[in-house]
Amino acid sequence: MDALILGFEVALTGTNLAYCFLGVLLGTAIGVLPGIGALAAVSMLLPVTFYLHPTTALILLAGVYYGAEYGGSTASILLRLPGTPASAITCLDGYPMAKQGKAGVALFTTSVGSFIGGSLGIILMMVLTPAIMTMSLAFGPAEYFAIILLGLVAAGTATGGSVVKGLMMIVFGLLVGCIGTDLNTGVVRYDLGFYELQDGINMVVLAMGLFGVSEVIASIDRPGGEIVQRRISLRSMIPSRAEWRQAYPAILRGSAIGAFFGPLPGTGPSLASFMSYLVEKRIARDPSRFGKGAIEGVASPEAANNAAVQTAFIPTLALGIPGTATTAILLGAMMVHGIQPGPRLVTQNQDLFWGVIASFWIGNLLLLILNIPLIGIWVSILKIPYRLLYPAILIFICVGVYSVNNNLFDVWMVLIVGLVGYGLRLLEFEPAPLLIGYILGPLLEENLRRGLLLFRGDYMGFVQRPISAGILLLLVLLIAYVAWSRYRAVRRGVSAAAAG
Amino acid sequence: MKFGLKSSLGLIAALVLSGSALAQGAGDFPNKPVTLVVAFSPGGSTDNLARVIVDDFGQVLGQPVVVENRPGAGGYVAWRSVQSAPPDGYTVLLAENAVALGKALRPDEPLDPRKAFEAVAKIGTAPMALIINSKLEPKTFQEFVEFAKAKEGGVNFSSSGVGSVSHMTFDALADLIGVQPQHIPYRGGGEANAAVVGGHVDAMMQSVGSARKLSEEGGVRVLAVTSEERNPTMPDVPTLKELGVEPDVELRFWWGIFVPAGTPAPIKEKLAAAMKETLERPAVRDRLANIEVAPEFGPAEEMAASLDSEITNWSALVEKRGIKAD
Secondary structure (H helix, E strand, C coil), X not given: CHHHHHHHHHHCCHHHHHHHHHHHHHHHHHHHCCCCCHHHHHHHHHHHHHHCCHHHHHHHHHHHHHHHHHHHHHHHHHHCCCCCHHHHHHHHHHHHHHHCCCHHHHHHHHHHHHHHHHHHXXXXXXXXXXXXXXXXXXXXXXXXXHHHHHHHHHHHHCCCCCHHHHHHHHXXXXXXXXXXXXXXXXXXXXXXXXXXXXXXXXXXXXXHHHHHHHHHHHHHCCCCCCCCCCCCCCHHHCCCHHHHHHHHHHHHHHHHHHHXXXXXXXXXXXXXXHHHHXXXXXXXXXXXXXXXXXXXXXXXXXXXXXXXXXXXXXXXHHHCCCCCHHHHHHHHHHHHCCCCCCHHHHHHCHHHHHHHHHHHHXXXXXXXXXXXXXXXXXXXXXXXXXXXXXXXXXXXXXXXXHHHHCCHHHHHHHHHHHHHHHHHHHCCXXXXXXXXXXXXXXXXXXXXXXXXXXXXXXXXXXXXCHHHHHHHHHHHHHHHHHHHHHHHHHHHHHHHHHHC | CHHHHHHHHHHHHHHHHHHHCCCCCCCCCCCCCEEEEECCCCCCHHHHHHHHHHHHHHHHHCCCEEEEECCCHHHHHHHHHHHCCCCCCCEEXXXXXXXXXXXXXXXXXXXXXXXXXXXXXXXXXXXEEEEEECCCCCCCHHHHHHHHHHCXXXXXXXXXXXXXXXXXXXXXXXXXXXXXXXXXXXXXXXXXXXXXXXXCCCEEEEEHHHHHHHHHCCCEEEEEECCCCCCCCCCCCCECCCCCCCCCCCCEEEEEEEEECCCCHHHHHHHHHHHHHHHHCHHHHHHHHHCCCEEEEEEHHHHHHHHHHHHHHHHHHHHHHCCCCC
C-alpha cells in the first residue's frame, strides 16, 4: 500500500501528469485515425524520450499505447473501421448502434466500459502480479493449445446467423491464416510468388478490408445522404436506465475475462475481446439481438480489451516478455534508459514501477474526461454526406495501411480484401468468424506442433499436464452442453409437433 | 520537478542543433533527410539500435535521419528496396547478421548482398551466451555436453525463429560439440526466453545482456559466453575459446551500415565519418551500453570482408547440417 502511495506521488508530479495527458491525447488521436496504429507512434516517439526521465518516458509511451487502444473503438463504432482485432469485435454491435442513431450511447458505453475495465485490470495487477507471473510462465505449448482450441470451438458454437455459414467462415479464416512462412520449417505457403506474402496477410489489412473497405463499396448502391440525419443532443448520448442495466454486468464480466487473458503473450487483448463477446452472446436471453446493436456486445469486449491491455503489462514489466510489437518497443525504451525489466524491477525501482502503474489509472481517468466531451464531435462526423465521407475514409484506410509496414503492396491487398469482403456480404457471410479463424488458426497450429516436438509426437502430452487437461475438460463439457441443449430443443420440437 | 525543465531544454537544444549543423565535404551531401532502413519490425534489437543512434547520427550529418521499418520475408523486402534505391547516399541500410544468414539459407535467391550493397562501416556487436533452465542438472559447459549427448531424443533449444541468429548459432555450437539438438522455434526472443525460464525447453543461445538478466532472476544458468574475453559482469562464466570450442562463424550479433551499389566514394566516406563520430559521443555510448551493444567502429573494407566470410562459412554450415528455410 505504501508502494502505491509512493506511486501516486510520482505519477502526480506536474511533469509526469503533463506527459501522461500528452500521451493519452496523442494516443486517442492516433487510435481514432484508422490504421495508423500505436506501433508507429510509439516507435517515432522513442528517440524523443531519451531526453526525459525514465519514469516520465515510460508514462508518455504507455499513455500513447493505451490511449490508442481506447481511441480505436471510436472509428470502429462510427465508421466500421477497426484497426485491431479487438476493435473489430466492437464493430459487430457498435456500428449497427451508430446506424440506429445510437452512436452517442455506444461511445459513452465504450468510454465507461473501458475505464472500468482498465481500472479493474490495474487493481488486479497490483494485487496479483506474482500470481500472474507464475501463470504466464507455467503456460507452455500444451496449455496454449488447449486454451486456443477452447476459443475456436466457442467461436464455432456461437456465431450469428447460420451455424454452417459461421463454420465455413472460420475454416476460410484458418486457410487465410496459413498464408505465409511456416514457423517450424521456414517453408513458405501460398505466397503466389510475392515476397510480401511471405509473412502472411497483415492483420490490419484483413480487418480494414473486410470491415471498412467492404462498407465503403456497399455504400455505393445505397441511396445518398448521411448515416444519421437526426440532430444529436447530449441527452441522446447517455444510455437509458434499461440499457445501463444490460451494460454494466457485461462490463464487469468483460473486465474479468480481459484481466485473465491479458498476460498471455501474443494473444491477450484480441482473445479477451472475442471470448467476452462470445460469453455475452451465450448467456444472453435473446442471442439474436447480437450483431444488430446489442449494447452488451459493445460494453463487454471494450472492458475486456482495456483490462487485458493493462494486465498485459505484467509479463512486459515483470518478466521482460513483450505481448505485442508495441510493448516490445516499450521494453526497448526501458532498456535504453538503463532499466532492466524483470521481477527485480518491482523491488529495485519501486518509484518507477508503481509510478507507472499509478499513471495508468490516472491515464484511464484522463481518457474518460477527455473522451466524453469529444463524443458529440465524433458523432457529428456521421452527418457528413456519404459522397464526401467515404472517399475520405478510403484515403485514410490507404494511408493507415501503408503506415503499418511502409509497403504499397498492403494498400493493394486491402482493396482486394475489401472486394472479397463485399462478395461475402452479398452472400450473407459474416466477417467476424473469418477474423477469429485467421488469428487463432496459426497460433493453434504453432502450439500443437511445438507441443508435439517437445512430447516427441505423443498426443497424450496434451492431457497429462493439469492445466491443459483442465481446459480440455472444460471444452468437452462445452461441446456436451451444446449438443445436449440442441437435442433437447429438437425433441421438444418433435413432441410439440406430435401434440399439435 | 527539476528534471522536467532540464530535459525539455535538452529536447529543444537537440531539435535546434539537428537543423543548424553545417554540411562539410562530399559536395552538398546531405541536403535532405537520410532514410535508415531497418529490415525488421519496431521493437526488435536492430530497431532499438537504430532509434538509439538516429538522432545523434542526424546531428553529425547535419540532416535528420529517419528510421524506416520495412519488415517482411526474413529481411528480403527491405533488402530488395535498398537494392533498387538510387545510389545517392540518402538510403542507408542498417544491416545485421540476417543479411549473411539470409543469403546462406536461400542460395537460389538472386539478391546477393555482396553485389547489391556496398559496405560503409561496421557499427557494433553483442556477444551471446549459452543458457539452460536452472532446474536442469548440468552446472558447467562440460556437463551440459554430456547431458546433451545422453538425453534421449536429443537436447532441445528455443530460438526466435527458423534461420534466426539464436537458431543458427545454437546449431553451429551443436555441430562443434557433436550433438543433434531438437529445434523449437518461437515467435521472437521474448517468447523463446520464457520457454527456457518456464522449463518448457532446455537451452538457448541468447544475448549476454538478456542471459545475465534471466540468470540474476534465477530462471536460467549461464554456461558459456561467445566473446573473446570473459564478460566483466559475469566473471565466473568461461568463454567458448577457453573451453576449446572455436567456430569459423561469428557466434554473436553484429551490425553495420550499407548503401546501394554504385554510391559515390565521397558520400560513403562522409557517412562513415559521421557514424564514427556518432559512436564516439558519450550519450550514445551510454545508451548503447544499456541495450548491450558494444560500439565497434570498423571501416568499409573490414565490414565487406567480414560479410564475405560470414556468407561463405554459414553457407558451408547450412549445407553440412541440412538446415532449410525456403
